[in-house]
Amino acid sequence: MPRSQRRRTALTHPEPEEFDVLDILHAMSDPTRMTIVRTLRSAPERACGTFPVDVAPSTLSHHFRVLRESGVIRQREEGTRRWTTLRAEDLDRRFPGLLDAIVTAYETSAAGREQPVAAGRADRHDPRS
Amino acid sequence: MPRSQRRRTALTHPEPEEFDVLDILHAMSDPTRMTIVRTLRSAPERACGTFPVDVAPSTLSHHFRVLRESGVIRQREEGTRRWTTLRAEDLDRRFPGLLDAIVTAYETSAAGREQPVAAGRADRHDPRS
DNA sequence: ACCGTTGTACGATGTTTGTCGAATGAAAGA
DNA sequence: TCTTTCATTCGACAAACATCGTACAACGGT
Numbered sequence: 001m002p003r004s005q006r007r008r009t010a011l012t013h014p015e016p017e018e019f020d021v022l023d024i025l026h027a028m029s030d031p032t033r034m035t036i037v038r039t040l041r042s043a044p045e046r047a048c049g050t051f052p053v054d055v056a057p058s059t060l061s062h063h064f065r066v067l068r069e070s071g072v073i074r075q076r077e078e079g080t081r082r083w084t085t086l087r088a089e090d091l092d093r094r095f096p097g098l099l100d101a102i103v104t105a106y107e108t109s110a111a112g113r114e115q116p117v118a119a120g121r122a123d124r125h126d127p128r129s
Numbered sequence: 130m131p132r133s134q135r136r137r138t139a140l141t142h143p144e145p146e147e148f149d150v151l152d153i154l155h156a157m158s159d160p161t162r163m164t165i166v167r168t169l170r171s172a173p174e175r176a177c178g179t180f181p182v183d184v185a186p187s188t189l190s191h192h193f194r195v196l197r198e199s200g201v202i203r204q205r206e207e208g209t210r211r212w213t214t215l216r217a218e219d220l221d222r223r224f225p226g227l228l229d230a231i232v233t234a235y236e237t238s239a240a241g242r243e244q245p246v247a248a249g250r251a252d253r254h255d256p257r258s
Numbered sequence: 259a260c261c262g263t264t265g266t267a268c269g270a271t272g273t274t275t276g277t278c279g280a281a282t283g284a285a286a287g288a
Numbered sequence: 289t290c291t292t293t294c295a296t297t298c299g300a301c302a303a304a305c306a307t308c309g310t311a312c313a314a315c316g317g318t
Binding site for chain 4: 047048049057058060061064065079080081082
């Protein structure tokens with residue numbers, strides 16, 4: 001039996017029709033979560049531990065859940081890793097231009113300039129190297 | 130001495146350069162505040178008591194403060210009234226397309242359809258009539 | 259001078275949120 | 289099999305938040 005069926009709580013992903021704009025705005029109004037989103041824009045898929053954020057693993061898990069349950073990200077399991085992607089197409093189909101307007105706005109602001117998010121492959125990334 | 134100079138706390142309005150996207154997203158992620166913003170889009174200027182929201186006056190004051198201090202609205206005093214406007218131009222100059230993308234997204238969602246915001250003049254509006 | 263209108267400030271309250279540490283579960287490798 | 293790695297859930301905690309009632313301040317009219 002694959003791991004995805006054995007998890008105590010299955011990964012819940014809302015359908016695009018269920019997206020709530022207020023939930024999405026709330027999800028993206030946190031600096032850590034905004035960093036996650038920006039990182040995913042320049043990396044197709046990443047494992048949880050490879051994000052350039054400075055919080056405890058359990059905190060990161062919490063932020064992923066907020067993003068996932070609002071529809072911003074999708075997570076898929078493979079072995080011990082959990083791969084995360086941005087649901088850019090789903091978001092854009094439901095709310096055209098929203099994601100782009102928000103991230104662009106953030107990156108043109110002062111806060112966005114302070115911490116440029118590095119692009120590049122993340123599938124074999126080791127944060128301790 | 131006019132009232133605006135006698136208030137214990139003066140009305141603080143951040144400059145467009147000081148706008149913080151995360152603050153704006155947080156400000157607009159609340160249903161009551163979203164209603165305020167949507168109402169202001171279809172009414173040039175409104176007094177505080179004329180908004181179609183169902184909260185206590187003190188709660189409304191709180192929401193106005195959140196919106197004002199994040200740069201979303203501007204408030205000006207005149208007699209006993211406090212006139213509120215949307216800072217659409219300032220917002221659009223600083224973060225092009227952001228306000229429109231957010232409000233449009235909200236109004237195309239289910240939550241937006243449930244409570245259409247009425248347009249019309251508000252300068253002489255009497256909620257008890 | 260007095261009152262009604264308008265909206266705020268303050269204090270209290272219950273909820274949500276962000277944070278962490280510890281324990282847990284599952285898979286991969288030794 | 290044992291250990292390491294990856295990421296989660298749980299419980300706890302302080303801070304922030306939405307809400308309200310009450311008291312208050314300022315203006316405008318009577």
